[in-house]
Amino acid sequence: MKVGKVPTEILEEVIFKNIQHKRPEVLVRPGIGEDCAVVDFGENVCVMSTDPITGAIKDIGSLSIHVTCNDIASNGVEPLGVMMTILAPVGTTKEDLNYVMQEANKAAASINVEIIGGHSEITDAVNRMVITTTAIGRQKKSDLVTSKGAKIGDSIIMTKHAGLEGTAILAADLEERLEKSISHEVIETAKGFAKKISVVKEGVLAGAVGVSSMHDVTEGGLLGALWELGEASDVGIEVYEEKIPVAPETLEICEVLSIDPFKLISSGVMIMAVSQDKENLLLETFEKNKIEAAVIGRIVEGEKVILRGGIKKVLEAPEADELYKVI
Template identity: 55%
Template sequence: MKVGKLDTELLQKIVFQHITCRREEVLVRPGVGEDCAVVDFGNDACILSTDPITGTAKEVGRLAVHISCNDVASNGVEPLGLMLTIMAPEGTTAAEIEEIMRQAGKEAAKLNVEIIGGHTEITTAVNRIVVSSTAIGRQVKNKVVSTKGARVADCVLMTKTAGLEGTAIIAHEHENRLKAYMGEEMVEQAKGMMDKISVVPEGVIGGEMGVSSMHDITEGGVLGAVWEMCEASKVGVVLYKERIKIAPETVKICRFFNIDPLRLISSGCMLMTIGWEKVDGLVQSLTEKGIEVSVIGEIIREGRYLVEGNQKIEIMPPESDELYKVV
């Protein structure tokens, strides 16, 4: 199989079909585009999400906090707790483990999230450090936002710039090569994009403003996330390429490695759908908090398309992320 998360067809064939037990307390179960489970706790719902960091050997403690907290935020709720599992290969030093926890503790504190448990182990089962995180949030049950809520005629918005996380990872991993190509200043700016990978602020705002759906943009990039959102909601979409913002640093890096910024991992970017009558209010609320946002398309009944000039290109299901092509 290819490196990266399983494609949709394989996920349904060899994973989902074997999940047969159903509890009445579970409100949202595993599905394409659904990154969180939602469990009924009476008046409130418990929101849970889990993810590993495998695409980079650097900044893993930092990324591990945000990857799961971002998923919880896409349900319109602030995460409150986090559990971390660290699996490290033989030869890993105590200083390396401590650095991961230093990063994780610092980022969790910024989000007002408590690290409430986990597991740390040295093992021959991995050849580099893998960190898996599980985030937990709480929301009033009838206010939970899901990926599958997009409605025909909704406006599609995206925060920040495409390929954000991938740009930062590549800049950290290939710093010296890139400095010779694009200069030290631009490489440092690209590395600094790691500071923008939380979508908790926009997730909370989206929940307050009544978005119909949200999905944080991770593996598969903007196009992958849009396809997943539409698949979960059973709708189509028209995106306009010229409206999707891409930072100059991302453009440069993607040209250097010949990869597509619209299919590059983009934690830090949030997809939102909302009725047109609420768009201005949402944009204003995000802008007032210093969050860049763009209107990039519209939900339609069927068909998933990217419009570029006079071309209308079908958006295909996500495959292995562009990050894995970088060597």
């Protein structure tokens, strides 16, 4: 198999098929496009998600916190704690670990999350640091939002701009290579995108407004996330390429590296389906809170497609992220 997420058909055939024992307390189980597990605790539910950071080198401590907390936010809930597992290669120094933990602590504090436990070890099983985090949140059962709730006629809204996280990673990790073709100012601006990777604020705000469905955009990029949302809700997707916000820095970096910004890892971007009668309220809420947002499509019957210059192209299940073509 290729580097990156296990293909969806293998997830269904091998991973999900072999999870057979069920407990009645589990309300949301593993599924395509589903970000979190949800466990019934009476009036409240416990929302949990876990993610590794494997495609980045710099800022790995900060990314490890934000990526998994973003999953919790996609359920419309504020994360409260994170457990962290650090697998570091032979040769890692005390200073290396100190830097990672300082960055993780800074990121956690910025979204009011506590690092509540985990594990760390030096191992020859990895050739660079790998961090896996598990985030936990608590929510009223009646307020639960999942990826499965999108309804025909809903508008599709995305926050920020496509390829956000991937642009920041590429600018930081491939800086020397990019400097041959791109100005220092563009690279520095692109590296600054790392400060926008949390979607906790917009996830909680959208949950309060009452959206039908949410999904944060990670590996596979925006198009992959749209396909997953449609798959989870068993609906069609119609998205308009000209309405998708993309930063000029992302376009320039992707052009130099010959990769597709719409298929580039995009933590920091949230997509959501919202009924048309709540669309304006949601956009006004985002604007009031200084969160960039745009309507990029709608939920329809039938196929999942993107319209490019009036021509329909069918969205496909996400494959290896564009990031892995160059890192």
